[in-house]
Amino acid sequence: xxxxxxxxxxxxxxATMWMTGMHGVVRHLSGRIHPFEIAFFASLxxxxxxxxxxxxxxxxPLKTERLPMHGLRAVFHVISMFxxxxxLGMAPLALVTALAFAAPVFATVIAMPMFGERIKGxxxxxxxxxxxxTLVVLRPGFGDMQAxxxxxxxxxxxxxGVLITTxxxxxxxxxxxxxxxxxxxxxxxxxxxxxxxxxxxxxETFVWLVVIGIASAFGRLFLAQALKEAxxxxxxxxDFCRLIWATGLGYxxxxxxPDPFTWAGGTMILGSAVAIAYWEHRLARNGSSDRTKxxx
Numbered sequence: 001x002x003x004x005x006x007x008x009x010x011x012x013x014x015a016t017m018w019m020t021g022m023h024g025v026v027r028h029l030s031g032r033i034h035p036f037e038i039a040f041f042a043s044l045x046x047x048x049x050x051x052x053x054x055x056x057x058x059x060x061p062l063k064t065e066r067l068p069m070h071g072l073r074a075v076f077h078v079i080s081m082f083x084x085x086x087x088l089g090m091a092p093l094a095l096v097t098a099l100a101f102a103a104p105v106f107a108t109v110i111a112m113p114m115f116g117e118r119i120k121g122x123x124x125x126x127x128x129x130x131x132x133x134t135l136v137v138l139r140p141g142f143g144d145m146q147a148x149x150x151x152x153x154x155x156x157x158x159x160x161g162v163l164i165t166t167x168x169x170x171x172x173x174x175x176x177x178x179x180x181x182x183x184x185x186x187x188x189x190x191x192x193x194x195x196x197x198x199x200x201x202x203x204e205t206f207v208w209l210v211v212i213g214i215a216s217a218f219g220r221l222f223l224a225q226a227l228k229e230a231x232x233x234x235x236x237x238x239d240f241c242r243l244i245w246a247t248g249l250g251y252x253x254x255x256x257x258p259d260p261f262t263w264a265g266g267t268m269i270l271g272s273a274v275a276i277a278y279w280e281h282r283l284a285r286n287g288s289s290d291r292t293k294x295x296x
Contacts, residue, residue: 008230012238015222020245022215023088023097025208027254030089032205034197038212039081040190041201045213047183050221054180061176069169070178074185076161081190083155091148093250094258097242098137098266099152104273105130106160111167126275133268136261175224236277240270 026038054061064070087096105127138149169178201209226235243266250256 005230005234008226008228008235009238011222011226011229012235013241015219015226016239016241017245018215018219018222020093020097020242020249022212022219023093023246024249024253025212025215026085027088027093029205029208029212030085033199033201033209034194035082035085035089036190036194036197037199037201038085038209039078040187040194041209042081042212042216043183043186043190045210046217046220047187049214049217050179050183054176057176061174061180064173064177064181066169066172067181069165070181071185073162073165073169073178074182074189076158076165077182078186078189080155080158080162081186082193083151083158087148087152087155089148091146091152092256092258092262093254094243094247094256094266095137095146095149095262096152097246098262098269099134099149100156100159101239101243101266101269101273102130102134102153102156103159103163104276105134105269106157107163107167108276110160110164126272126279129275130269130272133265133272136265136268138265139261179220236274237270239273240267243270 022042026035029038084096084100087099108127134153138153166178226238229235243263247256247258247263250258
């Protein structure tokens with residue numbers, strides 16, 4: 001039992017490597033194939049990877065009374081994925097990664113009216129630090145703000161919707177049910193827009209698309225295992241390694257050189273997200289959550 005936090009940290013470390021590698025491949029393919037197609041193949045091959053685990057459970061995981069909420073979660077996820085993949089082709093890898101850390105901060109703000117949450121002083125401070133970090137990365141009014149950075153911020157905003165709907169679904173649904181519906185719905189949702197820009201990939205591109213799907217699926221599985229082994233507030237700080245991997249990958253492969261503002265802002269945003277995760281953990285542990293409503 002005593003080694004569980006360490007195992008969680010190690011699983012999270014592996015997850016950050018897989019996800020950053022996957023984002024690097026997306027960046028590599030951004031000039032060859034449309035992000036809509038990349039998202040479709042990522043969803044398709046991701047589904048094929050985890051399908052055997054669903055087969056063992058039969059149709060039981062598909063039993064739900066909250067199909068509209070699963071659909072809403074999938075819509076948020078697809079839009080977030082589209083925006084993130086577009087951003088990877090438009091802005092440095094480290095910058096996009098830094099702004100992705102803002103999703104939990106946005107989710108905390110959205111949860112206030114949606115769940116009736118009351119946010120107290122320390123959590124307000126954490127959110128303000130997170131938003132300040134976002135401004136440090138974007139630096140509005142100081143030089144040319146990259147369109148890719150704004151698209152990445154939009155991806156983080158929509159992914160906060162994924163976090164919110166997941167929080168709601170987790171109160172009544174199992175993790176396998178949530179995952180099954182996400183993948184089953186994302187394949188057709190990504191296919192429809194992909195058809196309008198369809199271009200058959202060549203052999204090498206197709207291999208990279210398979211790699212993206214496999215890396216995405218295993219990255220999610222490793223993340224789930226990390227959260228199973230240790231609490232969110234324990235593994236969350238390790239997510240900062242994504243910025244380290246992204247900086248190295250961007251520099252050595254794509255020639256990206258992140259400026260100090262990306263590092264400073266990314267650190268502030270992630271620090272805010274870690275603090276929020278810690279207070280969420282304390283509320284859950286003490287059974288003193290301020291939530292008064294559940295999203296139906």
